[in-house]
Each structure stands twice: as C-alpha cells, then as structure tokens.
Amino acid sequence: MSEGEMVMATFVLVPGAFHGAWWFEPLARRLVAEGHDARAAELTGVGERVHLSSGTVNLDTHIQDVVNVIEYADLTDVVLVAHSYGGMVITGAADRLADSGRVRALVYLDAFVPQDGDSVWTLSPQVWRDRYVAGVGADGFSMAPPPFLTEPRVTSQPLATMLQSIALTGASDKIEHRHYVYMSAYEGTPFTQFRDRLSAEPSWTVHSLPFGHNVMSQCPDEIHALLLDVAIRVTTG
Numbered sequence: 001m002s003e004g005e006m007v008m009a010t011f012v013l014v015p016g017a018f019h020g021a022w023w024f025e026p027l028a029r030r031l032v033a034e035g036h037d038a039r040a041a042e043l044t045g046v047g048e049r050v051h052l053s054s055g056t057v058n059l060d061t062h063i064q065d066v067v068n069v070i071e072y073a074d075l076t077d078v079v080l081v082a083h084s085y086g087g088m089v090i091t092g093a094a095d096r097l098a099d100s101g102r103v104r105a106l107v108y109l110d111a112f113v114p115q116d117g118d119s120v121w122t123l124s125p126q127v128w129r130d131r132y133v134a135g136v137g138a139d140g141f142s143m144a145p146p147p148f149l150t151e152p153r154v155t156s157q158p159l160a161t162m163l164q165s166i167a168l169t170g171a172s173d174k175i176e177h178r179h180y181v182y183m184s185a186y187e188g189t190p191f192t193q194f195r196d197r198l199s200a201e202p203s204w205t206v207h208s209l210p211f212g213h214n215v216m217s218q219c220p221d222e223i224h225a226l227l228l229d230v231a232i233r234v235t236t237g
Contacts, residue, residue: 007231007232008035009037010038010077011028012039012041012080013027013028013041014040014043014083014086014089015040015046016083016084016086017161017162018143018154019153019154020042020046020047020155021041022047022153023040023153023216027223027224030224031227036231041069042065043066044061046155047155050155050156053156055158055160056160057160057161058158058163059089062089062092063089065089066089066093067093077102077104079104080107081227082109084110084111084213085120085161086111087112088112088119088166091113091114091166094171094175098172098174099171099174105179105231107230109215111194112191112194114168116167116168123190123193127188135156141158143157143158143159145157176203177233178203179207181208181226182206182208183208183209186212186213187212
C-alpha cells in the first residue's frame, strides 16, 4: 500500500497477565511512526503500576482502566487489541462502550473471550489454576509471575483479577469487526476452546498463526500486518 493510500487508525493495546504496557510499546511505537494513533494501556497493580497493587484490585478495575484510556483521550473508531488475560479486559470495556460507538473492532491475540459470568479461573484448566494459587505471595493477594516468564520487567498480579466473574450485557455483540488470532504452536494452550467456539460464529473472523503464545517476540511482523488489515476493514467496511 502506498503512502497516499495508508489508512490511519486508532489502536489501544492491552497486555496479558504479569505484563505492563511496556510489552506492547514496540508495536505501539511502530504504529505511531506510520501515522497511526496507538497507545498501550497500563493496568492497575501490574507492570508500571505494580506499586498500586492491593487486595481491592480486580477485573473491574482493569476494565475501568481501559475505558478511561478511551474516554479521557476522547478516542473514537478504536481498534481494541488484547493478549491473553487482556481478552477479559477488552471484553468488559467493549461491553461498557459499545453503545457509545467508540470501539469499532476487537482483536484477541491468543486471548480469553469470556461470556457473561465467566472468569479466568473458570475458563482455565486445573494446571493453570494450580499455578495461580501457587504464586500467591506473602501478602495473600498477589500472584507471582510463573517461572517461565523470564523477562525482568514482569511483575506480580492481583489474584482477584483472575477470580472475578465478568458481568456482560451482550452490548459488545454490536461491534461489527471481531477477530480472534489463535497461536497453533502454543503447547498446552488453553485457548483452543475459543478458536473452536468462535469459528462457528459467522460474526467472527478467526485466524491461525504457527507461533507460540509470546506473540511480541515470536511474530511481531505478522501481528503488525494483521492489525493493519483490520484497520483497513474498519475503514472500508
């Protein structure tokens, strides 16, 4: 696509558990350099805001974090993107914002796609539940990052974000552009359930990429290209 044909879009990027906005920053900077508006969301009690962690931080807190990013920056026509746990967050944010028309597209990168009443806990296999509980620190409310997350910037995360059930009205079903990106090389993935469910729904577009779960290190170019394609679909359709 030539420079004159470039579609300008607004992206809000929501990281997964134990990660801060820093995880999506390289992608955000790349999109901004191309002329897009792109910002990585900071979630309370995690990453850059780990100092705000407490027993009261839950899924609703993170949903409000993302809603505030969009409303206080007065963003419109947003492509809302999430990785892993972040899928819980953008689902809740989209539900709250759907009637405002601010969100035009949802992109789930190997992420949870809950229905009303679901939580990360109820959607996760027992092996992951055991890891969540095993990681609760001495304060009683913070999960330590799993040992396989070796990046030095990962932090603890409030356990309540995993345990709280999401309350949905179904309003986000009004959002026309909804994409699920399944990473087929993620061994032991808990996300096959979402690929299978959404593949049967005509209102969703399901993609499959032959990479593992850490998409920003394993396939950043493919994710970048996919987001630009979604932006084109939003603008032209």
